[in-house]
Amino acid sequence: xxxxxxxxxxxxxxxxxxxxxxxxxxxxxxxxxxxxxxxxxxxxxxxxxxxxxxxxxxxxxxxxxxxxxxxxxxxxxxxxxxxxxxxxxxxxxxxxxxxxxxxxxxxxxxxxxxxxxxxxxxxxxxxxxxxxxxxxxxxxxxxxxxxxxxxxxxxxxxxxxxxxxxxxxxxxxxxxxxxxxxxxxxxxxxxxxxxxxxxxxxxxxxxxxxxxxxxxxxxxxxxxxxxxxxxxxxxxxxxxxxxxxxxxxxxxxxxxxxxxxxxxxxxxxxxxxxxxxxxxxxxxxxxxxxxxxxxxxxxxxxxxxxxxxxxxxxxxxxxxxxxxxxxxxxxxxxxxxxxxxxxxxxxxxxxxxxxxxxxxxxxxxxxxxxxxxxxxxxxxxxxxxxxxxxxxxxxxxxxxxxxxxxxxxxxxxxxxxxxxxxxxxxxxxxxxxxxxxxxxxxxxxxxxxxxxxxxxxxxxxxxxxxxxxxxxxxxxxxxxxxxxxxxxxxxxxxxxxxxxxxxxxxxxxxxxxxxxxxxxxxxxxxxxxxxxxxxxxxxxxxxxxxxxxxxxxxxxxxxxxxxxxxxxxxxxxxxxxxxxxxxxxxxxxxxxxxxxxxxxxxxxxxxxxxxxxxxxxxxxxxxxxxxxxxxxxxxxxxxxxxxxxxxxxxxxxxxxxxxxxxxxxxxxxxxxxxxxxxxxxxxxxxxxxxxxxxxxxxxxxxxxxxxxxxxxxxxxxxxxxxxxxxxxxxxxxxxxxxxxxxxxxxxxxxxxxxxxxxxxxxxxxxxxxxxxxxxxxxxxxxxxxxxxxxxxxxxxxxxxxxxxxxxxxxxxxxxxxxxxxxxxxxxxxxxxxxxxxxxxxxxxxxxxxxx
Numbered sequence: 001x002x003x004x005x006x007x008x009x010x011x012x013x014x015x016x017x018x019x020x021x022x023x024x025x026x027x028x029x030x031x032x033x034x035x036x037x038x039x040x041x042x043x044x045x046x047x048x049x050x051x052x053x054x055x056x057x058x059x060x061x062x063x064x065x066x067x068x069x070x071x072x073x074x075x076x077x078x079x080x081x082x083x084x085x086x087x088x089x090x091x092x093x094x095x096x097x098x099x100x101x102x103x104x105x106x107x108x109x110x111x112x113x114x115x116x117x118x119x120x121x122x123x124x125x126x127x128x129x130x131x132x133x134x135x136x137x138x139x140x141x142x143x144x145x146x147x148x149x150x151x152x153x154x155x156x157x158x159x160x161x162x163x164x165x166x167x168x169x170x171x172x173x174x175x176x177x178x179x180x181x182x183x184x185x186x187x188x189x190x191x192x193x194x195x196x197x198x199x200x201x202x203x204x205x206x207x208x209x210x211x212x213x214x215x216x217x218x219x220x221x222x223x224x225x226x227x228x229x230x231x232x233x234x235x236x237x238x239x240x241x242x243x244x245x246x247x248x249x250x251x252x253x254x255x256x257x258x259x260x261x262x263x264x265x266x267x268x269x270x271x272x273x274x275x276x277x278x279x280x281x282x283x284x285x286x287x288x289x290x291x292x293x294x295x296x297x298x299x300x301x302x303x304x305x306x307x308x309x310x311x312x313x314x315x316x317x318x319x320x321x322x323x324x325x326x327x328x329x330x331x332x333x334x335x336x337x338x339x340x341x342x343x344x345x346x347x348x349x350x351x352x353x354x355x356x357x358x359x360x361x362x363x364x365x366x367x368x369x370x371x372x373x374x375x376x377x378x379x380x381x382x383x384x385x386x387x388x389x390x391x392x393x394x395x396x397x398x399x400x401x402x403x404x405x406x407x408x409x410x411x412x413x414x415x416x417x418x419x420x421x422x423x424x425x426x427x428x429x430x431x432x433x434x435x436x437x438x439x440x441x442x443x444x445x446x447x448x449x450x451x452x453x454x455x456x457x458x459x460x461x462x463x464x465x466x467x468x469x470x471x472x473x474x475x476x477x478x479x480x481x482x483x484x485x486x487x488x489x490x491x492x493x494x495x496x497x498x499x500x501x502x503x504x505x506x507x508x509x510x511x512x513x514x515x516x517x518x519x520x521x522x523x524x525x526x527x528x529x530x531x532x533x534x535x536x537x538x539x540x541x542x543x544x545x546x547x548x549x550x551x552x553x554x555x556x557x558x559x560x561x562x563x564x565x566x567x568x569x570x571x572x573x574x575x576x577x578x579x580x581x582x583x584x585x586x587x588x589x590x591x592x593x594x595x596x597x598x599x600x601x602x603x604x605x606x607x608x609x610x611x612x613x614x615x616x617x618x619x620x621x622x623x624x625x626x627x628x629x630x631x632x633x634x635x636x637x638x639x640x641x642x643x644x645x646x647x648x649x650x651x652x653x654x655x656x657x658x659x660x661x662x663x664x665x666x667x668x669x670x671x672x673x674x675x676x677x678x679x680x681x682x683x684x685x686x687x688x689x690x691x692x693x694x695x696x697x698x699x700x701x702x703x704x705x706x707x708x709x710x711x712x713x714x715x716x717x718x719x720x721x722x723x724x725x726x727x728x729x730x731x732x733x734x735x736x737x738x739x740x741x742x743x744x745x746x747x748x749x750x751x752x753x754x755x756x757x758x759x760x761x762x763x764x765x766x767x768x769x770x771x772x773x774x775x776x777x778x779x780x781x782x783x784x785x786x787x788x789x790x791x792x793x794x795x796x797x798x799x800x801x802x803x804x805x806x807x808x809x810x811x812x813x814x815x816x817x818x819x820x821x822x823x824x825x826x827x828x829x830x831x832x833x834x835x836x837x838x839x840x841x842x843x844x845x846x847x848x849x850x851x
């Protein structure tokens with residue numbers, strides 16, 4: 001079935017006759033149509049070094065070419081030159097340039113994207129984000145798919161607020177659209193090589209040109225390496241943080257006639273870098289349900305010793321980091337076994353803390369001008385992502401939470417749309433279909449996990465009372481050291497959409513858009529034994545001793561596929577549910593839309609206001625599950641966004657933009673805790689019934705003297721939960737009303753300054769500096785001090801020297817200039833709270849040759 005599915009996707013891709021608008025060159029001096037590329041435009045990197053590097057950019061945010069200053073939405077856009085000058089090499093580094101946009105690390109490495117407080121903190125590779133990530137309008141619906149290198153880009157657009165009308169599902173927060181450089185008839189290319197500290201070296205290049213009179217091609221690539229890890233184990237001095245990433249892209253642009261064009265693109269990347277280890281700042285042993293402090297450490301250690309655990313070693317795990325490089329992870333074998341029993345379980349995979357992830361994507365875009373003013377556009381895409389990565393999740397030097405996470409994602413999508421324009425009307429209407437198949441299996445090891453200590457002790461006592469041998473007792477006493485969580489999902493999405501923009505007068509323009517979507521998700525999953533009888537040996541004894549049937553075989557599911565609590569309390573009238581794969585489904589539909597008003601005071605001044613409704617689809621989790629009810633999906637979330645703003649260009653080189661917004665949030669999805677009789681508490685996805693946020697943002701760009709350009713931008717956001725009664729990360733009941741959202745700082749600021757000047761008669765140079773500030777924020781919903789993300793200010797700098805013919809360029813950079821220790825994520829994991837620090841100061845240089 002899997003082979004047939006792949007074959008069907010590829011066949012559809014090759015035969016669809018896909019149609020789409022070709023990409024637009026971001027040279028702001030070019031007058032561009034919506035169906036063609038100006039092949040005479042200069043290379044993206046050949047920018048006047050004394051020009052405005054932060055000037056206006058042509059974008060396709062509304063699936064037609066417009067200036068950023070003419071689009072009545074909040075948008076940030078960066079050209080290739082700007083990205084290079086600011087040292088932005090991937091989505092995370094781009095987020096650092098945009099106030100209101102944050103990227104945080106989850107416990108299993110998948111990035112957490114948040115725009116204006118709208119995000120989803122989940123570690124699952126199979127969970128989608130409310131912030132859409134697109135590459136040339138192709139959706140990469142799962143954040144894990146977006147972790148590859150960014151290279152040979154024309155521009156990147158960041159759209160804030162719900163974008164569901166034109167882009168569909170899972171864009172309630174906004175979206176990031178990465179636009180690659182496209183093939184042209186000009187025979188050209190470039191090669192960039194560089195290096196820096198931590199033994200880093202990298203390369204990037206592209207070859208472009210005409211293959212025939214009607215066919216152009218472009219091949220590009222990038223590699224990133226580092227041989228010295230930036231994280232240092234404070235226990236034994238070992239290191240993590242080596243980088244090994246590569247990517248490639250091939251594109252063919254075929255124009256058989258003036259009205260018909262095809263663009264086919266193949267994208268590939270792989271990542272074999274080390275995974276990051278968090279800094280453990282607090283230990284919270286679930287077995288005692290209490291945070292370790294100096295005052296109680298001795299008593300907690302004694303209690304843990306009584307459970308057969310290394311109590312003193314556990315309470316000593318937390319430390320106070322003073323720099324980004326400090327961390328702990330397990331590097332030595334830990335023998336958790338008896339003298340004659342408990343010796344045959346799967347060994348802990350220590351020192352396998354690296355990725356082996358890969359993505360391949362294929363897309364076909366065709367644009368057919370049916371008649372003057374009407375285009376038929378389609379976009380067909382298929383992507384395949386494979387993941388296998390080992391991680392020390394707990395950040396301990398003894399094995400508390402170590403995992404190997406495997407995932408496979410296949411995503412197929414098809415969009416067909418018509419678009420047209422008259423003197424007063426721009427319109428677009430289309431159909432969209434997508435089918436995603438995800439398989440995720442997380443294998444977990446926790447020999448010193450405190451929550452299973454009582455189960456082992458009680459179960460061993462039962463075996464002893466039943467006359468079991470010492471080997472049988474030790475099989476139980478040293479069992480439950482590993483298990484796995486596995487799920488499979490199939491998600492089908494179909495929608496119909498349309499949007500029209502009508503010029504009522506030469507100054508007033510109205511926008512009306514709508515999208516109807518139907519989602520259907522099928523889910524299969526359970527928590528299971530890894531095949532070594534480790535969890536089964538304890539599980540069966542414990543549950544049977546408590547009068548509950550349990551017959552877990554090696555490799556079998558332990559999850560009770562039904563309401564176990566109801567069965568236990570029924571007095572035997574309700575049978576105990578079987579332990580097997582849980583099968584569930586979710587069907588939902590929604591109606592998203594947009595109403596907007598744009599008023600052009602003159603050609604340099606725009607006022608706009610809008611109401612937008614967006615949805616994020618419901619979600620199933622991949623979690624440790626004792627009972628199938630823990631897999632109950634979260635409902636789809638809805639955001640109603642009200643926004644008003646202005647965009648002004650009062651003088652050459654000067655832009656002043658601002659907006660205010662209010663979001664009414666219903667059923668916000670969060671990864672919450674629920675009590676559990678076995679694990680004390682476990683995670684599941686829950687909905688926050690009602691919440692809201694409001695704020696304002698602005699940016700100013702100006703060029704006071706020739707060659708000097710400055711830009712300042714900022715965002716203020718106030719978020720609040722209006723109604724939610726649930727459980728916090730420690731399993732305690734809590735009324736969360738009045739608390740703010742996670743990963744939502746109130747204030748974020750960004751400033752950039754760039755100066756270009758001539759160096760003699762043959763060279764020019766540019767100095768660029770940038771700084772960003774973030775106020776304090778929380779990574780939880782209860783304002784726990786251990787989950788606080790402290791405020792930080794970080795500076796970067798870049799200098800380039802280029803020949804006037806743009807053939808050669810040399811640049812040097814320093815990121816995190818002051819070596820600031822700061823972190824952007826905190827996660828509660830197993831028995832501890834861990835902090836994910838950003839990298840310390842890095843520096844390097846690169847030489848670029850264009851031909």
